[in-house]
Amino acid sequence: MKHSYLLASLALPALPAVAQNPALNARIAQLAQAEEAKVITWRRDFHQHPELGNEEKRTAGIVAAHLKKLGLEVQTNVGRTGVVGILRGGKPGPVVALRADMDGLPVTEATGLAFASTVKTTYLGQPVGVMHACGHDSHVAMLMGAAEVLSQVKKELSGTVKFIFQPAEEGSLPGVVGGAKLMVQEGVLDNPKVDAIFGLHINAQTEVGTLKYRPEGTMASSDVFTIKVKGKSAHGAYPWLAVDPVVTAAQIVTGLQTIISRQVELTQDAAVITVGMIHGGVRNNIIPEQVELTGTIRTLDKDMQQKIWAAVRRTATNIAESAGATAEVDIVNYAPITYNDPRLTEQMAPTLRRVAGPAHVTVQKAVTGAEDFAYFQEKVPGLFVFVGGMPKGKNPADTAPHHTANFFIDDSGLTLGVQTLATLAADYLGARK
Known part of the structure; x- marks a missing residue:
């Protein structure tokens, strides 16, 4: 991608290298694995009870209660139905944000799963079902898991983690501002001011156990x-x-x-x-x-x-x-271009390889889908990563695309997402100054 984004980033000094902390990384991996059953249960509950953008009241309530139970500072009704949790580490340092989107889509589910959605609504005057047909249910569950993992190692964290649970990534009703754009307007990246932000997206055509990323322009x-x-x-x-x-x-x-x-x-x-x-x-x-x-x-x-x-x-x-x-x-x-800051991406790529293993981390081609995570990246350096949700051994051509009635995610891929989010945050905060 050859334009002003890159020129601006080249004019800045390199970010600090990530300090190795094998013991903390191993502890995070262990805790993430221990959370697997809980994260899957959360994800299936959210899947069965999807809510459209700016209507995620049930989801937000569950998230807020979980963060309060962990002892975090919690803000609700941010960007209408968003939730923000703040975890202060045991040592001073920078502020890193982790983000998950919460909304479902106006799609009538046809998967036949035991926990399939049967929710019905009226959208733009037409009767339709509601479904988590893009994996946002898994995003919420994985970030809840990452919050629980990091809360158990907070004394070892050098800085602060801000957990952002965002509504309306799929868009608001016509003429209504929402999603990441509204959260940024309301100051979600301030008080405390965020230095970097990480997010991930489950992918139904990427095999479980795999991480994919791309420096610079990642999504359109x-x-x-x-x-x-x-x-x-x-x-x-x-x-x-x-x-x-x-x-x-x-x-x-x-x-x-x-x-x-x-x-x-x-x-x-x-x-x-x-x-x-x-x-x-x-x-x-x-x-x-x-x-x-x-x-x-x-x-x-x-x-x-x-x-x-x-x-x-x-x-x-x-x-x-x-x-x-x-x-x-x-x-x-x-939504603007989802732009992975090249310096931050280079800094954190070793973390991705340690978490998933070098053979399971690839640099992907750009995606013409869009993500309003880009609004956060316009304000602070950000890295957006894809985590595999396709059953092992399956052909991507045989899987249902995102935003369709048969969209399917293998729950066994969620633990890697939890570990990835938590380790990115811990490693960034542990960077040498």
């Missing part, structure tokens, strides 16, 4: 675009009396795809434009006055992002004009 920025194509209504039998927004919208959809295939330098970084919704018309023989397109833009480079925004506006307005119609284009950024 996510932009939501809306294009309102306005024409002139008429009877469907007399299209010459209309300015047809349906045909114009169809041409715009095709035109948008040529931005990626013909205007973007894809050897530099990947990019995606997807039209996900088309709304227009009420009857088969009436040409409507307006059609609305909604979709997503994914980029891994800020300069490329701005070029694509300009190309979307140019393509939509000019195609509409050629048909005698008009196009109003609105683009909103949902």
Whole structure:
């Protein structure tokens, strides 16, 4: 990734090396293993009782009660339903944050698991099920486990750990600010001020026991675009009396795809434009006055992002004009690029290799999915890691993707996640000054 992020990081001095503390690392590994059954129980309970973004009241209540039981300082209702726990170590030092997201998705589960969700709700006016179809249930359970592990070794920690349980990673309702962005606005990285933040994401196509990471641009920025194509209504039998927004919208959809295939330098970084919704018309023989397109833009480079925004506006307005119609284009950024600080990543990569074993840690390619963890990384150096949740020996092509009704995670991968979070925090705090 070749842009200002990297230039800014190169101008700063190197971060301190991590001091080896084999005894503490071994103790954390032992405690994480001892937590396995408890973490799995938590995860299955959250899976069976999912809650949509900004509605995670039950989940937040369980988290807050657990952190209070551990003796942590606890803040609730942060960013609406978020929970923050503060663990002060036995020695002075920096502040490190660990983050997990709590929300489920409007997906009707079809896994058939004994602990499958049967929760129903109405989302954007449509009846739908609610499911942890992206693994956030496991994230909450793993961070609860890491909090319990670190609370048992707090006297050996040189600094402070802030546990951030975040709502609404999957997004808030239209027009509502939420998730990491709102938590940052409310000062979650202050009092005490966070020096670095770590997060992880379970992955259904990565084998249990494996960790993956990538320096610099790791997950794409996510932009939501809306294009309102306005024409002139008429009877469907007399299209010459209309300015047809349906045909114009169809041409715009095709035109948008040529931005990626013909205007973007894809050897530099990947990019995606997807039209996900088309709304227009009420009857088969009436040409409507307006059609609305909604979709997503994914980029891994800020300069490329701005070029694509300009190309979307140019393509939509000019195609509409050629048909005698008009196009109003609105683009909103949902999440910035998930950017792993290269110096912090280099500093902590040895920790990942010690935790999982060198043969089970790989540097992965960039992902065009998005994560609002990026808002934390805009304020402080951050590292986002993927932990395996696919059963051993299974072919990734045979697993259900994230955000689908058959999404499945192997519980045996959670212990590695607990150990990874706790060891990253302990090793960072133990870095030589």
